[in-house]
Amino acid sequence: MKKIILASKSPRRIEMLSKYFKDIKVYSSEVQEIVNPNDKPQTTVMKIAFEKASAGLKLCDEHGIIIAADTIVYMDEVMGKPNNIEEGFQMLKDLSGKKHSVFTGICIIDTISNKKVVDFEKTEVVFNELSDNEILKYLDLGEYIDKAGSYGIQGYGELLVKKIDGCYNNVKGLPLSKLNYLLKKHFSLELL
Numbered sequence: 001m002k003k004i005i006l007a008s009k010s011p012r013r014i015e016m017l018s019k020y021f022k023d024i025k026v027y028s029s030e031v032q033e034i035v036n037p038n039d040k041p042q043t044t045v046m047k048i049a050f051e052k053a054s055a056g057l058k059l060c061d062e063h064g065i066i067i068a069a070d071t072i073v074y075m076d077e078v079m080g081k082p083n084n085i086e087e088g089f090q091m092l093k094d095l096s097g098k099k100h101s102v103f104t105g106i107c108i109i110d111t112i113s114n115k116k117v118v119d120f121e122k123t124e125v126v127f128n129e130l131s132d133n134e135i136l137k138y139l140d141l142g143e144y145i146d147k148a149g150s151y152g153i154q155g156y157g158e159l160l161v162k163k164i165d166g167c168y169n170n171v172k173g174l175p176l177s178k179l180n181y182l183l184k185k186h187f188s189l190e191l192l
């Protein structure tokens, strides 16, 4: 069994992957997440996931399957992680009562064969109408800080969400079904 190497510091990604692979190796790949406004959102997340996996490849000193991902919220423009509470407030105000898309790019690299696969998943999310007071109460909980679009669907952010169409884990940052599909198809490996 090949070693699974996760090039991500995201606690959600570590937890989701650890459920299926007992002994994963984690490398925190610090890459500058550059967004070209002319790129489609799926191109943006695939490019960044590729950069993260490539940074992981440079850092790691053992062979295995490197997995990296990048998640953005998209509504007319890319929403990454907020830099401060004011940005968090503005993002949630913009998302209030509307539909947006969450894109996650995945990159998988086999360090021995050097095979590289990049793909993405998209989930549509509809938000409830949020009053300013509700937004402020949510921000006060602090969970917005390290999340694209300033919310976490897996946390108190569940109360902001009216409905979703697509993969739930994709919104959390790692579309496990798509990952399983890609591992099976390209690397003869599967989660179960």
Ligand SMILES: Cc1cn([C@H]2C[C@H](O)[C@@H](COP(=O)(O)OP(=O)(O)OP(=O)(O)O)O2)c(=O)[nH]c1=O
Residues within 6 Å of the ligand: 007, 008, 009, 010, 012, 013, 028, 029, 033, 052, 069, 070, 071, 072, 073, 081, 102, 146, 147, 148, 149, 151, 152, 153, 154, 157, 171, 172, 173
């Ligand atoms: C929309 C949404 C995002 N997120 C998270 C998933 C991602 O971790 C994060 C977006 O940031 P990313 O840049 O994708 O990832 P990261 O910085 O957390 O980790 P790394 O670069 O080391 O891999 O937002 C949630 O946890 N829940 C949600 O509902």
